[in-house]
Amino acid sequence: MSEKAKGKMTVFKTDRHEDAAAMVFVSLVVAAVLVYMAYVVPTVTIKPNQDGKVVAIKVQQDQEIKKGDLIYTFEYKDKKFVNGELQEKLATKDVLASTNGKVLTVGVKEGDMLKKGKTSIIVMDHEKGTLP
Amino acid sequence: MKILLALDDTARAVDEALRLASEKGASLTALFVLDTGWSVYIGSDFLLGSTARSKFLEYTRDDELSQEQASLAAFRRQAEAAGVAFDIKTASGGRIAKEIIMEAAQGYDLLVMAAPFRRGLEVMRDAPSAILKAATCDVLFVRGGE
Amino acid sequence: MEERKGMAHILAIIPGLAVMIGTLYLLRTFVEPWMKEAVVFGQKGWLVQVLSLNYILLSIIAGIIYRNVFFGGKIPDWAEAGFRTTRLFIKSGVIMLGSLYTLQKLAKVGSIAILLISSFVFGTVFFVLWYGKRVGMDRSMIGVMGASCGVCGVSAAVATSPGVNAKPSEVALAIATILGFGIMTMFISPFIGKALALSDYQFGAWVGTGILNSGQVLATCLAFNPTFAPGTAVAYGEIWNVVRVISIPFVVFIITTWACKAEAAESCSTAGAQMKLSKVFMDRFPIFVLGFFGMTAMSSLGWLGAEGSNTLHLLRDVMSWIFGIGLVGQGAYIDIRELKRAGGKPLRVGLVAGTLKYVVALVVIMLFVSKDASF
Numbered sequence: 277m278s279e280k281a282k283g284k285m286t287v288f289k290t291d292r293h294e295d296a297a298a299m300v301f302v303s304l305v306v307a308a309v310l311v312y313m314a315y316v317v318p319t320v321t322i323k324p325n326q327d328g329k330v331v332a333i334k335v336q337q338d339q340e341i342k343k344g345d346l347i348y349t350f351e352y353k354d355k356k357f358v359n360g361e362l363q364e365k366l367a368t369k370d371v372l373a374s375t376n377g378k379v380l381t382v383g384v385k386e387g388d389m390l391k392k393g394k395t396s397i398i399v400m401d402h403e404k405g406t407l408p
Numbered sequence: 409m410k411i412l413l414a415l416d417d418t419a420r421a422v423d424e425a426l427r428l429a430s431e432k433g434a435s436l437t438a439l440f441v442l443d444t445g446w447s448v449y450i451g452s453d454f455l456l457g458s459t460a461r462s463k464f465l466e467y468t469r470d471d472e473l474s475q476e477q478a479s480l481a482a483f484r485r486q487a488e489a490a491g492v493a494f495d496i497k498t499a500s501g502g503r504i505a506k507e508i509i510m511e512a513a514q515g516y517d518l519l520v521m522a523a524p525f526r527r528g529l530e531v532m533r534d535a536p537s538a539i540l541k542a543a544t545c546d547v548l549f550v551r552g553g554e
Numbered sequence: 555m556e557e558r559k560g561m562a563h564i565l566a567i568i569p570g571l572a573v574m575i576g577t578l579y580l581l582r583t584f585v586e587p588w589m590k591e592a593v594v595f596g597q598k599g600w601l602v603q604v605l606s607l608n609y610i611l612l613s614i615i616a617g618i619i620y621r622n623v624f625f626g627g628k629i630p631d632w633a634e635a636g637f638r639t640t641r642l643f644i645k646s647g648v649i650m651l652g653s654l655y656t657l658q659k660l661a662k663v664g665s666i667a668i669l670l671i672s673s674f675v676f677g678t679v680f681f682v683l684w685y686g687k688r689v690g691m692d693r694s695m696i697g698v699m700g701a702s703c704g705v706c707g708v709s710a711a712v713a714t715s716p717g718v719n720a721k722p723s724e725v726a727l728a729i730a731t732i733l734g735f736g737i738m739t740m741f742i743s744p745f746i747g748k749a750l751a752l753s754d755y756q757f758g759a760w761v762g763t764g765i766l767n768s769g770q771v772l773a774t775c776l777a778f779n780p781t782f783a784p785g786t787a788v789a790y791g792e793i794w795n796v797v798r799v800i801s802i803p804f805v806v807f808i809i810t811t812w813a814c815k816a817e818a819a820e821s822c823s824t825a826g827a828q829m830k831l832s833k834v835f836m837d838r839f840p841i842f843v844l845g846f847f848g849m850t851a852m853s854s855l856g857w858l859g860a861e862g863s864n865t866l867h868l869l870r871d872v873m874s875w876i877f878g879i880g881l882v883g884q885g886a887y888i889d890i891r892e893l894k895r896a897g898g899k900p901l902r903v904g905l906v907a908g909t910l911k912y913v914v915a916l917v918v919i920m921l922f923v924s925k926d927a928s929f
Contacts, residue, residue: 292458295841298645302845305646305872306858313865325862356926362751374863407859417723446722448629450729452887454641454648454880455709455768455799457840467716503628531723532730532892 313407319380320408322371322397324390328352331368333386335379335398343406345373348397350390377402409434412545414441414508414521415479416530421550422483425520426490428548436492437516438483441507442472442500443528472528504530505538513544523549563635570629570636570883573620578878581612606744610776613878614740617885627891640883645842647877648772652849653858653869654782654789660850663790666923667762667797674763674915675801679704679809682907691899694718697813698728699900703907705805706798707732707767713802713838717810730896731904736767737888739912744778746916753925754779754787761787762794764915766908771795773881782870784861796843803838807831 288294328350335347354367383396390397402408411434413425429436446468450461480496487494501507504527512519523536536549586602586609594600601607607615621629629637679700686696697718702711708729715725743765747757761774775791782788852858859865 290459290462291456292841294642295457295645295845298642298649298842299845299848301642302646302649302849305650305876306849306852306869309869309872310858310865313859313868320864322864325867362925371862374860407865408863448634448887449726449892450708450712451638452640452733452884453708453712453769454644455706455802455840456712457709457799457802457838458836460709460713460838463716463837464712468722471722526723528723529726532726532895534891534895 310407314405317408318401319399320375320377320402321399322347323393324350324371324395324397325392326350326352326369326390327392328369328390330384330386330388330390330397333382333384333397335382337379337382339379340377341373341379341400342376343373347371347373348384371397373400375402375406375408377408409518410516411436412512412516412519413438413483414519414525414527415439415483416522416525416527417475417479418522418526418552419479419482419486420522420552421520421548422486424548424550426487426492428518428520429492429494430490434517435495436487437495437497438480438487439497439499439508439511440476440479441504441527442476442498443502443504443530444500445502445529448502449529449532475528503533504528505533505535505542508535509539509542509544512539516545518546518548519543520548520550523551566635567639568636570633571639571879573633573636574640574879574882577616577620577882578609578613578875581616582609582878585609585612604745604748606748606777608777608780609878610773610780610881611741613881614773614885614888617882618888618890619885620882621886621888622890625886627889629886633886637883637886640880640887643876643880644772644884647873647880648792648795649842649845649849650869650873650876651772651782651788651792652846653853653866653873654784654792655850656854657850658854659784660793663793664797667759667794670759670763670918671794671797671801674911675704675798675805678907678911679805681910682903683812685906686899686903689899689903691903693813694720695724695728695900697809698725699903699907701805701809702728702732703766703904703911705768705802707736707769709768709799710802710805713806714809717806717834718813724898724900727896727898728900728904730893731901732767732908733888734893734896735904735908736765736770737893739765739908740770740774740777743774747778750916750920752920754785755790756919756923756925758787758790758792759794759923760916760919762791762798763919764912766904766911768795768798769884771798772877773884776877780874782873796846799840799843802840803835804831806838807834810834 288297330348331351332349335341341347349368349370351366351368353364355362355364377400380399380401382398409432411425411429413421413436415438425436428434446465450464476498497511499507499511519539521536521539525535539547589601589607590599592599592601621627682700682703683696686699691699698711698714698720701714702708704710711725711728711732743761752760757778758775761771765771765774771791772788772795775787779787858869
């Protein structure tokens with residue numbers, strides 16, 4: 277009788293259990309992503325995270341690069357709120373290598389337009405055990 | 409003739425059911441449905457911490473159980489005073505209307521209930537209209553001011 | 555439905571979960587790209603740009619349609635266990651959001667958030683205490699409405715009710731009011747935000763302060779800007795949300811103490827009489843917030859890859875899927891017919907307090923919070 281009216285949660289008894297389960301789940305997901313990126317992923321394609329234009333490209337095919345090496349410089353429209361006004365100005369940004377590795381192909385040349393998340397700038401083979 | 413009385417928290421329909429039962433010499437069954445729908449009702453909320461949700465569910469369950477006792481005791485008193493023979497049934501479920509419809513399909517001739525029907529989360533729902541659509545027996549709604 | 559045990563318990567989750575994942579997959583691969591291209595009122599992508607119908611809102615709408623149209627108002631037994639995992643997904647998503655910050659950034663914005671939120675929380679609580687009394691609500695319901703309008707909506711209502719002995723049927727009305735108001739603001743806020751040209755920072759701060767039910771804060775921010783990255787609406791909104799969630803136990807404590815001080819302590823449970831803050835805190839603290847800070851610590855230490863790296867990109871992609879799956883389930887818990895029956899004094903108090911908070915928050919943000927992103 278006393279049990280019949282008790283509402284059920286998920287497979288968990290209380291939110292404390294559910295929260296713990298969420299944390300375990302996230303740890304597994306994060307671990308899977310990190311291991312995949314560090315060891316499993318065959319090649320890494322570097323893509324721009326903004327639209328823009330390539331100003332300079334500093335790597336060539338088959339070149340070995342080190343973490344912190346300049347890969348390319350691009351020009352983009354910098355939109356920023358300054359004193360409440362949206363200002364647009366052209367700015368340039370250097371993109372550095374985040375891991376050691378070898379460049380397999382270079383997909384752009386100077387003057388090319390970049391599409392955020394679309395254009396493939398270089399494809400590289402990164403040193404295993406590092407996060408690209 | 410078999411009459412089914414669906415009990416709610418207002419006990420508005422009890423008198424009418426007793427009167428009908430004694431007039432027609434019918435057998436009377438009172439049904440109390442306990443609402444277990446709270447877990448789904450607050451199911452989307454993900455910000456509750458630790459044991460707050462289970463404490464609340466226990467709180468609503470205790471409330472439902474004490475309501476069950478109060479309703480049944482009040483019904484018993486009134487029925488005995490009226491000298492009508494009766495039978496008591498209880499059920500529980502996430503949808504009260506569904507439970508009542510299921511019970512009413514068990515060979516009853518008439519279902520008597522209050523409208524609006526105040527039982528658990530039925531405040532947020534409309535048991536009378538669901539029952540009107542689906543009931544297989546005659547239905548008598550006892551109206552009353554809120 | 556009888557109680558299942560062990561494996562069967564877990565297997566029961568699969569059908570509902572499959573529906574949630576399948577829906578999100580269809581929305582993201584077919585529906586959203588189509589909407590981006592579709593020409594409505596002579597403008598390409600009008601549905602996405604003006605109505606903010608990105609995959610976030612679409613998943614919620616899909617859930618609402620399942621529940622209200624296909625399921626006829628009730629989540630069927632075969633899907634119920636699966637849909638209940640929605641909370642697990644949203645909580646996981648919130649924990650992963652911690653990776654958008656570093657500790658310095660959190661400290662920088664956190665102090666503004668704490669200031670704004672504590673003034674709005676207490677402002678609303680006091681307003682409801684005053685207004686509720688004027689309307690003639692009983693003391694325990696004033697407590698429940700105060701907590702839910704002040705802090706986190708439904709969660710605060712649920713966390714407060716047992717302590718102040720509120721009548722469950724009244725609490726049901728209060729919850730419907732708050733949920734309904736939250737859903738309404740979820741659909742209109744992105745529209746207002748875009749019309750007033752709010753920056754992501756302002757929008758996150760406004761929504762985080764002004765929306766009644768914290769459950770809808772994240773979805774609203776994502777509807778405004780569906781990108782997961784530092785400096786987007788969701789990154790700011792979530793800081794506000796976390797501060798609100800942490801404050802639940804404190805507000806519950808204050809309100810319960812207030813309700814217990816009533817003449818003869820009528821609306822006070824026996825357990826509430828000798829209530830301790832530590833006990834309230836232990837019972838009500840949402841542990842998953844610790845996971846959120848854990849993720850922030852990991853990102854501060856650089857364990858998750860550098861900003862702009864492919865690793866972080868993948869992580870955020872996974873995060874957006876986890877949120878999307880959870881949001882389909884959230885939608886399935888919204889029953890329009892139930893919400894429409896919200897009424898009585900809780901509706902009146904909720905609407906007045908909610909609208910006031912929503913509007914005042916917008917005015918304060920527009921006047922005092924600059925558009926310049928703070929990180």
